[in-house]
Amino acid sequence: MTARSPGCTLNETVPPTSNRSSLDDVIDAYKSGIDVTLIDENLRRSVDERLRYLQRLLEFAEELRRAGRELATKR
Amino acid sequence: MTDFAALIRRLSDARIEFILIGGVAATVHGSVRLTRDVDVVYARHPDNIRRICDALGAVHPYLRGASKGLPFHLDVPTMITGLNFTLVTDEGDLDLLGEMTGGGTYEQLLPGAVRVELYGRPCYCLSVDQLIAAKRAAGRPRDIDALAELEVIRDRQTASDSGAD
Numbered sequence: 001m002t003a004r005s006p007g008c009t010l011n012e013t014v015p016p017t018s019n020r021s022s023l024d025d026v027i028d029a030y031k032s033g034i035d036v037t038l039i040d041e042n043l044r045r046s047v048d049e050r051l052r053y054l055q056r057l058l059e060f061a062e063e064l065r066r067a068g069r070e071l072a073t074k075r
Numbered sequence: 076m077t078d079f080a081a082l083i084r085r086l087s088d089a090r091i092e093f094i095l096i097g098g099v100a101a102t103v104h105g106s107v108r109l110t111r112d113v114d115v116v117y118a119r120h121p122d123n124i125r126r127i128c129d130a131l132g133a134v135h136p137y138l139r140g141a142s143k144g145l146p147f148h149l150d151v152p153t154m155i156t157g158l159n160f161t162l163v164t165d166e167g168d169l170d171l172l173g174e175m176t177g178g179g180t181y182e183q184l185l186p187g188a189v190r191v192e193l194y195g196r197p198c199y200c201l202s203v204d205q206l207i208a209a210k211r212a213a214g215r216p217r218d219i220d221a222l223a224e225l226e227v228i229r230d231r232q233t234a235s236d237s238g239a240d
Contacts, residue, residue, distance in 0.1 A: 026219060027222055027223045027226060030220055030222075031223045034223060034224055034227050036227060038107045039106075039227060039228060039231065040231070042107050043105040043228070043235075047191050048192075048193060050102050051099070051102060051193060051194070054099075054102045055080070057109050058077065058079075058109060058110075058111060059076065062076045
């Protein structure tokens with residue numbers, strides 16, 4: 001005979017208490033790091049303005065990347 | 076560098092049936108994350124495929140990241156044989172998807188998509204809920220940050236719609 005803890009059997013399944021998955025907990029952890037002021041600022045823009053802002057952001061990123069490459073070749 | 080306006084106008088002016096997905100769609104809804112390409116799901120019927128080939132021919136589409144000199148031509152037989160194409164063009168990077176992981180085809184996505192005007196052109200774009208569902212279904216670790224941002228956007232839009240701060 002095998003001793004078992006009361007109320008615990010090998011085939012026992014824990015009934016789900018919610019539909020949340022571990023992914024939800026990970027996403028929630030990431031949410032705490034999001035700067036919502038940037039999102040709110042963007043939500044105040046029109047859709048066209050949001051895309052124009054994205055274009056400017058991309059141009060800025062490309063310029064930084066170009067400068068980085070230039071710096072690397074000078075080293 | 077991708078010229079978002081030029082690519083979107085080109086697709087729209089050619090009367091191509093497409094839905095914006097990915098980073099540009101997220102930007103439409105308020106995302107502040109940087110994206111470098113235009114991703115679309117396109118309708119796979121022959122007329123639409125012909126319109127895509129005609130519209131993109133002028134900007135020299137080529138497989139992104141592939142070696143130079145391959146005998147690749149974005150023509151009707153190529154598009155019928157293939158499904159998803161990650162392209163570089165003279166106007167920037169463009170991903171043409173016949174089917175999207177976690178979303179499906181153009182016809183499956185269209186009922187839930189939203190109609191927006193971009194650069195003076197009417198376009199369809201995935202809804203926030205569709206973007207979230209697609210990213211959850213894809214289950215890629217690199218999407219977690221974007222997924223979190225989209226859920227924050229959805230929560231703020233819901234709060235705004237219900238009149239709360």
